[in-house]
Amino acid sequence: MKTTRTPLILAIGVLAAGISSANGQNLISNASFEDPPLPTPNTYVFELPTDWNQNLDANSLPIIFNGTIPGWPSPEQGNQLLDIGNSSGNSAGVNQTFTVTVPGTYDLTWYDNAEIGEPHTYSVSLGGTTVDFTNGVGSTTWTEHELSVVLSGSATLTFDPILGGVDTLLDNVQLQPAQASVPDGAGTFGLLNLALGGMAVLARRLRRHH
Numbered sequence: 001m002k003t004t005r006t007p008l009i010l011a012i013g014v015l016a017a018g019i020s021s022a023n024g025q026n027l028i029s030n031a032s033f034e035d036p037p038l039p040t041p042n043t044y045v046f047e048l049p050t051d052w053n054q055n056l057d058a059n060s061l062p063i064i065f066n067g068t069i070p071g072w073p074s075p076e077q078g079n080q081l082l083d084i085g086n087s088s089g090n091s092a093g094v095n096q097t098f099t100v101t102v103p104g105t106y107d108l109t110w111y112d113n114a115e116i117g118e119p120h121t122y123s124v125s126l127g128g129t130t131v132d133f134t135n136g137v138g139s140t141t142w143t144e145h146e147l148s149v150v151l152s153g154s155a156t157l158t159f160d161p162i163l164g165g166v167d168t169l170l171d172n173v174q175l176q177p178a179q180a181s182v183p184d185g186a187g188t189f190g191l192l193n194l195a196l197g198g199m200a201v202l203a204r205r206l207r208r209h210h
Helices: 002-022 185-209
Strands: 043-046 063-066 080-083 094-113 119-126 129-137 143-165 169-177
Touching: 094 119, 094 129, 129 143, 143 169
Parallel strands: none
Antiparallel strands: 043 063, 063 080, 080 169, 094 143, 094 169, 119 129, 119 143
């Protein structure tokens, strides 16, 4: 029995890994700015989050917030958020470079905010596409944004403050293959059933062989 079950179990494990990969994995590291973790809640520190770099035009470090600061929203995800500044003396844009192994269309989603009741402005650049956001007003509710870009090979995601208003807050950055390229539930289960059928045939042949 071991001879017939082992290859079947291994094949199912490989298939599951393939399905997980197809369903998409975030290409952005430390996407919610949880690292380095601040040991004390409701505090902040001027520091680059792990896996993120400081923009060339930045003249100060970004701020990592932990928990809730009076007058500012709580993190959208996890315990921490990032403040990339906004004024001439507090421009603290960040970027992250990554590798796309499967060329295609990718969906970037992220959340932005600012001091409650105040406007903020910044730009987002990805794969040669740059979009400015100039009409946001900080509130207790975060605003989700989405940008679809065709990517391949090495690419860089950049968040850069634009002069005007107060500091921009960011959280929960996600970059995954566009939904159109990801198998839906029926397609995924169809692939699984097909593979299981093939494994069953293999198991029967192995039983006859032994």
